[in-house]
Amino acid sequence: MCSREGRFRPGPAFFTRHPELEDCTRRCIVCKCEIEAERVEAIAATRLCAKHGREIEQYGGEFTLTAAQERTSKQGSLKLNYGGISTALSRNNEALGKLLDEYERQQYSNE
Numbered sequence: 119m120c121s122r123e124g125r126f127r128p129g130p131a132f133f134t135r136h137p138e139l140e141d142c143t144r145r146c147i148v149c150k151c152e153i154e155a156e157r158v159e160a161i162a163a164t165r166l167c168a169k170h171g172r173e174i175e176q177y178g179g180e181f182t183l184t185a186a187q188e189r190t191s192k193q194g195s196l197k198l199n200y201g202g203i204s205t206a207l208s209r210n211n212e213a214l215g216k217l218l219d220e221y222e223r224q225q226y227s228n229e
């Protein structure tokens with residue numbers, strides 16, 4: 119048996135990265151383009167690239183911010199004692215749907 123063949127020598131393919139298996143690269147859910155790193159840094163929860171992030175604005179934005187005022191005073195009390203305002207960021211699925219529809223329409227019209 120040849121001793122050279124007995125040794126495992128990984129070829130170039132062994133070192134090939136598989137972007138589809140890596141979760142660290144975020145892709146736009148509309149066009150599947152890579153989302154700009156600066157954008158991910160600015161909006162950690164974004165699933166849209168800069169282009170579609172702008173386009174979704176016309177449908178109300180990627181996220182909807184719901185603010186709820188916390189009332190700390192007792193119910194019926196005349197003294198209104200408002201506490202902090204709690205905000206919750208939720209994904210605007212309706213807008214995302216519209217954006218995807220719009221994107222698909224554009225794809226067909228280009229053909």
Ligand SMILES: [Zn+2]
Nearest residue numbers: 146149167170
């Ligand atoms: Zn996009």
